[in-house]
Amino acid sequence: MESIISLELFLVKPLFLLLLPAFAAAVIWLSIGLKSSLKWKTKGLNLPPGNMGGPLSIWENITFLKSSSCDSHGDFAEQNIQKYGKIYKSYVMGEPTIFSTDIDFQRFILLNDGKLFEQHGPKTLSHILGRTSMLVVNGDLHHHLRSLSLNFVGISKLKTLFLPDINRIVIQLMKDWKENTPFRMKEEACKVTFNVMVKNVLSMNPGVEGAEELRKLYMCFMKGLLALPVYFPGTAYWKALQSRKAILSKLRRVLKERIRKKEAAGIDEFDQSDLLGYVLQNSNLSVEQIGDLLLGLIFGGHETTTSSIVMSVYYLHGCPMALKQLREEHVGIVMSKKARGDQEEGLTWDDYKKMSFTQCVISESLRLGNIIKMIRKRATKDVHFKGYDIPRGWSVILYLVSAHMDSSVYENPEKFDPWRWKRNPQSTAFLPFGQGLRKCPGQELARMETAIFLHHFLLNFEWELVESDHPMGYAIPQFLKGLPLKVQRLPTLN
Numbered sequence: 001m002e003s004i005i006s007l008e009l010f011l012v013k014p015l016f017l018l019l020l021p022a023f024a025a026a027v028i029w030l031s032i033g034l035k036s037s038l039k040w041k042t043k044g045l046n047l048p049p050g051n052m053g054g055p056l057s058i059w060e061n062i063t064f065l066k067s068s069s070c071d072s073h074g075d076f077a078e079q080n081i082q083k084y085g086k087i088y089k090s091y092v093m094g095e096p097t098i099f100s101t102d103i104d105f106q107r108f109i110l111l112n113d114g115k116l117f118e119q120h121g122p123k124t125l126s127h128i129l130g131r132t133s134m135l136v137v138n139g140d141l142h143h144h145l146r147s148l149s150l151n152f153v154g155i156s157k158l159k160t161l162f163l164p165d166i167n168r169i170v171i172q173l174m175k176d177w178k179e180n181t182p183f184r185m186k187e188e189a190c191k192v193t194f195n196v197m198v199k200n201v202l203s204m205n206p207g208v209e210g211a212e213e214l215r216k217l218y219m220c221f222m223k224g225l226l227a228l229p230v231y232f233p234g235t236a237y238w239k240a241l242q243s244r245k246a247i248l249s250k251l252r253r254v255l256k257e258r259i260r261k262k263e264a265a266g267i268d269e270f271d272q273s274d275l276l277g278y279v280l281q282n283s284n285l286s287v288e289q290i291g292d293l294l295l296g297l298i299f300g301g302h303e304t305t306t307s308s309i310v311m312s313v314y315y316l317h318g319c320p321m322a323l324k325q326l327r328e329e330h331v332g333i334v335m336s337k338k339a340r341g342d343q344e345e346g347l348t349w350d351d352y353k354k355m356s357f358t359q360c361v362i363s364e365s366l367r368l369g370n371i372i373k374m375i376r377k378r379a380t381k382d383v384h385f386k387g388y389d390i391p392r393g394w395s396v397i398l399y400l401v402s403a404h405m406d407s408s409v410y411e412n413p414e415k416f417d418p419w420r421w422k423r424n425p426q427s428t429a430f431l432p433f434g435q436g437l438r439k440c441p442g443q444e445l446a447r448m449e450t451a452i453f454l455h456h457f458l459l460n461f462e463w464e465l466v467e468s469d470h471p472m473g474y475a476i477p478q479f480l481k482g483l484p485l486k487v488q489r490l491p492t493l494n
């Protein structure tokens with residue numbers, strides 16, 4: 001008997017200790033929810049149908065957070081849609097929430113972002129990305145940070161700075177690939193997108209002193225974003241906050257060095273060839289605000305664009321006809337370069353602009369891949385739309401995946417069909433980058449990185465999947481195995 005108890009303790013205690021922080025966080029979370037639930041006055045309002053379940057709606061939360069395929073809504077939404085229709089209410093993440101899978105409703109919310117609604121992410125996002133991160137703040141500060149960011153990824157910067165960097169970084173990466181040796185496509189794409197961002201944010205090239213350390217700190221920082229907010233030495237959340245501190249102190253050093261150099265050179269202006277220089281010259285942001293802006297942009301542009309590259313490779317693998325046509329497009333670009341005597345391995349802006357089918361492949365991969373499946377906002381005023389009331393302070397969750405899988409908009413929506421973008425290039429139900437005030441400033445950059453990656457990949461390699469893999473997630477689908485591949489080199493084009 002005693003041995004059974006100690007065996008039980010031996011097995012259960014570590015599990016209990018592991019779960020204790022999670023349990024404590026859940027209790028805090030739910031009690032905050034309980035407190036906040038008491039302040040909603042909903043009498044007389046016409047709320048959408050649905051099961052609120054109360055702040056202790058553990059089951060609702062578990063089904064909501066359950067992972068599902070990137071091209072589906074998941075069990076939580078499917079069950080609610082069946083019971084209540086496309087707009088319904090529930091109680092998730094400690095807050096009363098209205099869910100929408102209705103395209104008009106979603107467009108209404110996105111187009112009224114900043115007027116009737118505001119940004120509303122989990123608290124951990126502001127702890128890790130920073131209180132003044134562009135992805136978290138609202139109002140005038142958001143407006144200012146957004147205009148700095150739009151300048152950073154404007155067309156002239158894409159042409160002159162990003163394009164040559166992406167070319168160089170992708171070519172260098174692929175030179176190191178070994179034939180028939182499995183690797184995870186996600187990790188390789190990740191190196192590209194991280195290096196492109198860091199080069200243009202801080203002028204830090206891959207391989208220079210401190211770059212690898214920064215990458216490791218950043219990876220640790222990223223893991224904390226998805227972790228439970230348990231601040232205890234050793235937890236992912238704690239490590240992420242430590243990494244944030246370390247990254248900010250590095251940034252502070254770089255910043256001081258820039259100021260020192262400018263003063264030593266006796267010049268009036270900072271070199272504006274990277275974001276840091278541009279922000280130092282054109283804003284009065286504090287060091288912490290600059291740190292939050294840079295981290296937010298690296299965060300916004302890194303994981304998402306990595307997914308765009310990996311999703312495109314994944315869907316092309318399943319569609320040999322699209323792959324063939326895409327290769328022909330890229331061979332054509334190289335041939336016409338050669339015909340005009342251009343021997344450069346890299347691409348020009350004009351070459352990039354010729355990639356029309358590539359853009360169809362990218363759009364279709366974004367449509368099916370749903371890199372961001374849902375967006376969360378909060379009503380800042382009492383809102384009435386389509387016969388329903390949304391009380392001020394309530395959360396609203398929009399499923400972007402609904403628009404992309406709507407069969408009244410996309411024929412056979414579950415099919416990877418890049419040609420649909422030739423037949424119908426403009427679709428108002430295409431929202432991978434959001435819409436309205438917060439529409440992604442990096443959409444052109446993401447497309448360009450994906451296109452250039454595909455160009456060098458298709459021209460130089462055949463590949464096979466080592467193991468099957470599929471993007472899954474409740475809000476941000478991921479390849480669980482990182483899409484493991486093996487490659488063989490193709491002969492160089494003559």
Ligand code: HEM
Pocket residue numbers: 119134135146149153296297300301302304305308371372375376431432433434435437438439440441442443445446447
């Ligand atoms: C395929 C890749 C990408 C996807 C699918 C994507 C998706 C999105 C979406 C849906 C939003 C809107 C969120 C909302 O309304 O709350 C957004 C915002 C944002 N994205 Fe992207 N993004 C991508 C690439 C990038 C890149 C390359 C950058 C880097 C410049 C970037 C930086 C940002 C930033 C800073 C915001 C916040 C904008 C604001 O609050 O005004 N994204 N992104």
